Amino acid sequence: MRQLLVAIAACAMVVPFAVQAQEGRGALGTIGALGQEVKKPPVRNEPAPRLPDGTVSFDGLWVGGGPVGDIAQGLPKGEKLPLKPEGVKLMEYRAQHESDDPHVWCMPMGIPRSTPYPFRWVQDITGGGVSAHMFQLHEGNIHSYRQIFMDGRKHPAELDPTWFGHSIGHWENKDTLVIDTVGFNDKFWFDRKGTPHSEQLHTIERWTRPRMDTMVNTVTIEDPVYYTKPFTVTFNARLQAPGDELMEYICQENDQYGQAGGHQNPFFK
Amino acid sequence: MRAKFGALLAVFSLMGSGAAIAHHSFTTEYDGTKTFNIKGTVSKVEWTNPHARFYVDTTDESGKMVTWNMELASPSALARNGWTSRTLKVGDQVTVTGYAAKVAQLRGDARSVVTADGRSLFGGASDDGRPDSGQQQ
Numbered sequence: 072m073r074q075l076l077v078a079i080a081a082c083a084m085v086v087p088f089a090v091q092a093q094e095g096r097g098a099l100g101t102i103g104a105l106g107q108e109v110k111k112p113p114v115r116n117e118p119a120p121r122l123p124d125g126t127v128s129f130d131g132l133w134v135g136g137g138p139v140g141d142i143a144q145g146l147p148k149g150e151k152l153p154l155k156p157e158g159v160k161l162m163e164y165r166a167q168h169e170s171d172d173p174h175v176w177c178m179p180m181g182i183p184r185s186t187p188y189p190f191r192w193v194q195d196i197t198g199g200g201v202s203a204h205m206f207q208l209h210e211g212n213i214h215s216y217r218q219i220f221m222d223g224r225k226h227p228a229e230l231d232p233t234w235f236g237h238s239i240g241h242w243e244n245k246d247t248l249v250i251d252t253v254g255f256n257d258k259f260w261f262d263r264k265g266t267p268h269s270e271q272l273h274t275i276e277r278w279t280r281p282r283m284d285t286m287v288n289t290v291t292i293e294d295p296v297y298y299t300k301p302f303t304v305t306f307n308a309r310l311q312a313p314g315d316e317l318m319e320y321i322c323q324e325n326d327q328y329g330q331a332g333g334h335q336n337p338f339f340k
Numbered sequence: 341m342r343a344k345f346g347a348l349l350a351v352f353s354l355m356g357s358g359a360a361i362a363h364h365s366f367t368t369e370y371d372g373t374k375t376f377n378i379k380g381t382v383s384k385v386e387w388t389n390p391h392a393r394f395y396v397d398t399t400d401e402s403g404k405m406v407t408w409n410m411e412l413a414s415p416s417a418l419a420r421n422g423w424t425s426r427t428l429k430v431g432d433q434v435t436v437t438g439y440a441a442k443v444a445q446l447r448g449d450a451r452s453v454v455t456a457d458g459r460s461l462f463g464g465a466s467d468d469g470r471p472d473s474g475q476q477q
Contacts (some may be wrong), residue, residue: 170368318415319415320414320415323389324389325389327409329369331369332368332369333443
């Protein structure tokens, strides 16, 4: 009976999200079907909470809000990425060098890429409303934070390239957080497919919380080096189960990536 | 009872569509067509990022003692599914099923772990499928 109870408990734990493992099935069934399934959080249709000043609250633990496998999945139906030939060529190269994705070598995901791990906003540091700085705290790759200046400053005229760039934000109607970011490096990939960008990348994110359990991130991406025109993608984030919290994820601790498949770290080639 | 237990495990195996949490692509490291099933003794457990690992001493076909390096999900992903750093212990007798490495010998992506006392631990794989984000992925 104990074994049966354990099995039933295990069954309850592995109720999966309604997604397909990206890389299909292996000889033992769906790859990744066991062990890493995340408990599905409850549906919460009620309105999002508000801060004392009326601004929508982003409080909660979230997963999603950006691409992981393919940024084109966030395009409106029927649209394609407006890639220049240079962008197509770079993606073709990366398709043959999947293991060069900096993310798998414990480098940050950049913007707007997401990870399968949760993140949390720091929105109201003083308890009186939106603070002069906002932060995104990411559990996942790599246990990093992102800083957004909310004090009305402009982007500096010249910026040194960084993984998360220089972000300035403001609120529209206390419902939409608009984040404008420049100053990126060209190292991170937008997704597993290697969708590219250059140091001329400019992102404008529009984050809303239309209901308690959902955030929507609509991102306009400009990059004249690899794209013929700006394009916009939309990704949702899902509120995680009550009681779940950020956990430590120090990716560099024991990263053995590459050894099973025979790959070399592209940063040290 | 064992039959019922086994049947339930089979059902779990067929549940599919799991959201795996890992930081890298399964297909760059492991072969979805090359499986293994070994019995042995846990000789080391690493509750580390980006993947927890455990090592299993066993004998190969020629009778030689070898040590397998088994990859699990991240500690945070395992913890969210009921694991702790003490779930597997050095000295545990285990049967491990999973996918073999593409290149390296004696490395595996542990898919399920069954201990001698009947506990079945879902080890997970290295796939990086993502949780449903509500609308689009």
